[in-house]
Amino acid sequence: MPHAKPLACALILALVAGLAAPDALAQKKKRAKAKPAAVSAACTDFYAHANAGWFKVNALLPGVPALSAMEQLNDRARQQQLDLLNASMSAPQGNVQKLLGDFWASGLDEAAVERDGAAPIAPLLARIDAIKKPKDVAAAIAALHQVGIPVAFNFGADVDLNDLDRHIGYFSQGGLGLPDPAYYTRTDAPTRDLVGRYNGYMQKILVLTGVPQAEAAAQAQQAIELETRIAQFSRPLVDLRDPRRNYAAVPVDTLGKTYRNLQLAEFLKAQGVKDDAVSIANPELFAQLNVLVSQLKPAQWKTYLRWRVGDAMAPYLSRAWREPNFEFRGRLLGGQRLPVLRQYAVLDAINQAAGPMLAREYVARYLPDTSRARAQEIAANVRTALANSIDTDPRLGPQARTEAKAKLEALKIEVGAPRRDLDYTVQPMGRGSFGSNMLIASTWHHREEMKRIGRGNADRRWDVLPQQPALSYDITQNRLIVTAAVLQAPVFDLSQDTASQYGSFGALVGRELHHAIDNKGRFVDAKAEFRDWWTPSETAAWDTLAGRVASQYGAYPVPMAGGPKVNGTQVRDVAIADQAGVELAWAAFNATQSNPAQEARQNFYTGWARLWPQLLTREAATTLAASGVHPPGQWRANAPLINQSGFGEAFGCKAGAAMQAKADQRVTLWPGPATSM
Incomplete structure (x- = not known):
């Protein structure tokens, strides 16, 4: 029959198709539902992929704004320092550990710090009280710099911008209790409020140094007036960002005549500095200081110096000193809610x-x-x-x-x-007075810093x-x-x-x-x-x-x-x-x-x-x-x-x-x- 073969073929094809239909449909369905190959987590966000373990075990604690692996590294190093100091306190190995252990123990002994009161700074206050004439002021300034308390100005070692192989001494602006010279001259209400609170803080510190309460307000105003005279010749903070603008080498042998009242040549000798040049990038300021030494009464300088010593040492003395210092510098200026724990405060002091x-x-x-x-x-x-x-x-x-x-x-x-390395010859500290140990260590640190000044010391x-x-x-x-x-x-x-x-x-x-x-x-x-x-x-x-x-x-x-x-x-x-x-x-x-x-x-x-x-x-x-x-x-x-x-x-x-x-x-x-x- 002429159509037999095609029909047979059709039946066979249909049969084959029927037998194959379920698999074919399944495959078709699979193809229809197939999704693109999954992209690995590493190719999507490698940061999340690589740090999944870290995120699983870390979380922000209440009141803590940030946490990172690098912050944890800092915390670990800090704990290592605490462990080292504790070991040095209990079983020191060598002279340096003995010094550190005693320093640490004296700082942790809060009862001893309270008993100590103002005793650690009594010799400094006596040195200031010995000022009788204008010519005595410069020597007192130099003496306070020697113990690491910069007054009237700053002086430190840094690289000579004309010879990077050496450090020279930089005379630069400083001596102010407020962080910005502009605060002393601005007239807006917030600044005036800040200066008023600064005055109140200053009065508390002056009273603690021995100033009668009845005289505290007048003396605080004298100190602020002196600082204002310094601030008027200080450069704006933005001008201090450019190192070149804050470098000007001058020969040391010209200082004696140029700054006779300030006695900068004698100042360098007192710091143990022997060099042929220093940097004075703001000569107008130092000319003003030179005038102020002879122009202002010694009593005003004594008030200012007592204030600067008390303010600098307040964090290391008894609670009567620490609390007003924290309220002004920590809470008001620094935005801190609470003082740091005692052990961390002492560690910071030792590092400083x-x-x-x-x-x-x-x-x-x-x-x-x-x-x-x-x-x-x-x-x-x-x-x-x-x-x-x-x-x-x-x-x-x-x-x-x-x-x-x-x-x-x-x-x-x-x-x-x-x-x-450094020279670790230091006056023995002992465990009796944290404030005194702070001054001993600060004097040593200043001495070693001054040794950096000179050729080949950079x-x-x-x-x-x-x-x-x-x-x-x-x-x-x-x-x-x-x-x-x-x-x-x-x-x-x-x-x-x-x-x-x-x-x-x-x-x-x-x-x-x-x-x-x-x-x-x-x-x-x-x-x-x-x-x-x-x-x-x-x-x-x-x-x-x-x-x-x-x-x-x-x-x-x-x-x-x-x-x-x-x-x-x-x-x-x-x-x-x-x-x-x-x-x-x-x-x-x-x-x-x-x-x-x-x-x-x-x-x-x-x-x-x-x-x-x-x-x-x-x-x-x-x-x-x-x-x-x-x-x-x-x-x-x-x-x-x-x-x-x-x-x-x-x-x-x-x-x-x-x-x-x-x-x-x-x-x-x-x-x-x-x-x-």
């Missing part, structure tokens, strides 16, 4: 007056040689990575590259503590104590400073693998070393001379980079703030440094490893992200958005990784995912080895 002593013992106890050696090794490798990256820097021309490399070759890496100490977590680039000395306290988790952990160490510590080293050649480092060359070694085209290239970074960060929301975006312009310098740190550490890590495994590559980025977990109240997050120069923790962790192809390769993130920008949208500093595996 005897910080290098505590540093010496802290380093010995908490920094193993293995940690120091490993930190130096990683830092050196990152420095090499930066030197190599300069060759591929598209922004720097040949001359600038040569200068940058020379600067890196000369750069010093100092880990743990300053290279040069590297005598750091501007941060080794027991305080810090990792920073010192632009004037062209050195990387790594404190002992920062060499612990989450920054540095020997129990973690090499990749993690480079991702955390190595990246922080890279971000600081980058400052040697960035838009700030450009102003100091390899010979430690102040000059701009960038050309206008190199400056323009940097500005272009900064603009791209600002735009990238400006698109990110501020976590926990409820709406505001990150101020990209405000945070761009920190953001660029973070980007540099990650790129350089990645390059250094890969240079030391032969084809690292995927797990190691992932650990590198995890090490970086675990530096930045933070919790903020909405108010704290809003404040950060408005005024902070650091990006929120989420973007410090994520943004540099979004720009790295190596991150995408390590975690399998596709271009265009939240954690992997497309190639044409990535911001990178160096297009060479730093951004590839």
Whole structure:
């Protein structure tokens, strides 16, 4: 039959189709309901992914506005200092621990502090009472500076801007009890109210120094009048931000004639300073002081000096002194709700007056040689990575590259503590008087500071104590400073693998070393001379980079703030440094490893992200958005990784995912080895 074959074929096909229909329908349904392949948490928000464990065990306590991994590091270092002081108090090992233990014990003995009253400052008050004639004033000023109480003006050691290898003495404005010279002359109601409350505080302190209550108001007004005369010749605070405007070297041998009444030449001798030059950037102020010494009656100077001594020492004396000091300086000026716990107040006092002593013992106890050696090794490798990256820097021309490399070759890496130790010969303290011990330690500290003045002394100490977590680039000395306290988790952990160490510590080293050649480092060359070694085209290239970074960060929301975006312009310098740190550490890590495994590559980025977990109240997050120069923790962790192809390769993130920008949208500093595996 002519239609048999087609019909048979149709039946067979129908049968086959029928038999296959359930599976086919199932497949069709599956295809219809199929969802895109899930994007891993690492590719969505690596910050949350890497720090899930931290967020699980941490929460904000009532009244605490912020918490972060870095704050926990600070807290740990602080507790280590307390443990060290307690051990020094109970079983001191050596002379320095004996001094620290006695200092600590005297501060914790509140009953003894109450019994002590004003006794610790009695010798200083007697020295002031000995002033009879105008010529006695200058010697009393010098004597108070010797014990670490600056009056009338400030004097300290800092780098000579014309010779970065030396420190000179800086005579600068000071001697005021209010934080801004403008307070003394402004007439608006809030300022007048503040000055009135300042007057009331001053009266309380003067009475405690022995001034009769009936004379306190008149004497307080005399002290304020003297401070006002000083303030009128002091520069606005904004003018103090420019180091160049606050530096003016003058020969020491001219001081005797120029400031005869103030006796600045004799002042230097009293401080143990022997140098041929000092800086006096505001000669009008010191000319005014020179006049005031002879013009005002000695009694007015005595009142002012008694006030300044009482105010400076009030936090270390009995409750009668501490309470009015806290009400004015802590609560009114500082916004503190409550005084800090006694042990923390004493620790702060010890760090202020005897910080290098505590540093010496802290380093010995908490920094193993293995940690120091490993930190130096990683830092050196990152420095090499930066030197190599300069060759591929598209922004720097040949001359600038040569200068940058020379600067890196000369750069010093100092880990743990300053290279040069101090003289710890100090008057014995004992445990009887915390206030007296404070003066003993402060006198020692001032003596050691004065020793920094002179040629070849600029590297005598750091501007941060080794027991305080810090990792920073010192632009004037062209050195990387790594404190002992920062060499612990989450920054540095020997129990973690090499990749993690480079991702955390190595990246922080890279971000600081980058400052040697960035838009700030450009102003100091390899010979430690102040000059701009960038050309206008190199400056323009940097500005272009900064603009791209600002735009990238400006698109990110501020976590926990409820709406505001990150101020990209405000945070761009920190953001660029973070980007540099990650790129350089990645390059250094890969240079030391032969084809690292995927797990190691992932650990590198995890090490970086675990530096930045933070919790903020909405108010704290809003404040950060408005005024902070650091990006929120989420973007410090994520943004540099979004720009790295190596991150995408390590975690399998596709271009265009939240954690992997497309190639044409990535911001990178160096297009060479730093951004590839």
